[in-house]
Amino acid sequence: MVALLWKLEPATAAKHRLYKRYLDAWWPIMLQPNHTGYRRPRVTYVDAFAGPGRYEDGEDGSPVFAIERLLTHSAVGRMNLSRDRVTMLFIERDTARWRYLRELVVSRFGPLERLPVRVEIRNADAGVDTEGMLTELDAWRAPILAVFDSWGNVNVPYDLVRRIAGVRSSEVITTFGPNWFSRRETLNTDLLDVVFGGRSFWQPADREQRPDERWRTWLDTYRSALARAGFAFQLQFEVVPHTGQPLYLVFGTGSEKGVEVMKDAMWNVDGDGGMSFRDPRTRGGVPDGQLDLFAEIQQTDELTELLTQRLHEGRATVHELGGWLLCETARWRRTHARAAVTAMRDAGLVALTPHGRITKQALVELHPSRRARRDPR
Ligand SMILES: C[S@@+](CC[C@H](N)C(=O)[O-])C[C@H]1O[C@@H](n2cnc3c(N)ncnc32)[C@H](O)[C@@H]1O
Incomplete structure (x- = not known):
């Protein structure tokens, strides 16, 4: 049986520091009039693999800190938060975790219908249901920031990512655990077709046999998928915690500003608690032949x-x-x-x-x- 809560891994804690910084910068930019080219800015934040909102030793999970940091943001007075301008959608497939998350959010922030922003917590499958939920929430006419933070099996359809990329000023963040690359053999090929948009796009990566290069090649393949989907800029990097396994993150955005904001967030947390970020292009200092x-x-x-x-x-x-x-x-x-x-x-x-x-x-x-x-x- 899968545990309801689990221990916060150092790599997840490192990723959370990055998300917090990024979100702190993202909200006021996106809700500033005219910044995104939308006259009356509206945004949707999606955490499609939300988790239960809490870790075994009491640390906050991503939905909880995302809500908390928005509601207590130092610029909250200038952001004109309202339920029709800001939607936060959290999706969790496991029913026990979903229930736990809903109760936790209500106990921390009060009844959802009284919050100054719209918070939806759904018991659903991220891969299958996200697109329909975004339609139901009328989210396609304004920027979307989607975080796809699954464990091993990134099952987010390429078509969904492409549709998000088609909405001006939208962004996605996708994480891969180290297991994803080593357990690739057990992943279903039809699912990979759905994620990468076709077999020809991922098969070359599958042919990479050198164990040290596999994760680089797969990460690069996902980065290319984001480019094909329509994100003009994509960043891929390794989140290296002070101890334990790393994790890998790919970020897609349509604007140079988005890249700058993500990099500012990285520099702000780099070194914090011994964590760092690494460029997959580098191989510990020395490229071949040099x-x-x-x-x-x-x-x-x-x-x-x-x-x-x-x-x-x-x-x-x-x-x-x-x-x-x-x-x-x-x-x-x-x-x-x-x-x-x-x-x-x-x-x-x-x-x-x-x-x-x-x-x-x-x-x-x-x-x-x-x-x-x-x-x-
Ligand atoms: C890595 S954890 C999420 C951690 C959380 N985002 C955080 O940072 O605190 C992944 C979660 O996704 C859920 N999950 C797995 N497959 C899913 C799917 N297809 N749709 C929605 N949730 C899923 C799991 O039950 C688990 O709670």
Whole structure:
């Protein structure tokens, strides 16, 4: 029998810190008039794998802290909360957990019908029922933030994600537990077709045999699915707790602002309680074929590694590198480009045109000797 409540794992606690920061920033932005291009902003927040709202040792689950942080937000006075502007939908399939969650929310916040925002707690299946519930709640005409936080079996249909991506200013956050990648063999192929939008999209990932690369490949495959679904920007990263198993998160958004807000949240909690975020592109400091290069610099940090990978594809201005860091890497921001280029120039890794001051338009390329080393001819 599955337990009603379970212990809060360090990776989940780390993810919760990130969600809290993200939501704290997201609500006032989304409810600000005109920000999203909607004259009278309305939003729907969906936690489709809600859980019982509480962990074994009393910590709050995601539905409880999401409601609490909205209702006690420091900007609550400016957000004009109302039941027709804000809907929070929580879906839990397990009936005992759903019942527990409903009772807990009522005991913490009072009767749902008296709350200043609409809170729906449904006993249903996230994969099958989310779309219909969003229709019933008239959610498709305004931004939706959907969190798909299942354990092992992400069964969220691609068509649902695509429909959400089609609503301006909407976003999704999908998490994968480490078991998802190792237990992949036991997952039903028809279900994978539904999640990735067709067999041809996930089969190449399934052919990856190297155990260390499997999770990277599957994560990348999911990231591509979000891109195909219509999210202009996607971030994928590993949430590394101070102890225990990591978990993996893929975020899709239509706006650069969304990426910035997520990265701000990451920087705000990075290091908290020993947690960190890792870019799946990096393999502990040294990309293939570049051992000699990295052996020579003192700090083989992730940022240098990523920029080197990018510059192997061709030269770019400092400004372009900033945009690439923001939109293509898991946690680096625009502002990191200039400092990184300065350090790489000082270490003799890159050359700049023109020489001298590093401006936005300065062209950066790998030092010719470094480029030659990667090319075995
Ligand atoms: C990882 S837990 C959620 C944790 C919660 N979001 C939090 O952060 O506190 C996943 C939950 O999803 C529920 N669940 C599993 N499959 C589901 C489905 N198809 N639809 C809805 N809920 C489901 C499980 O019963 C479990 O309570």
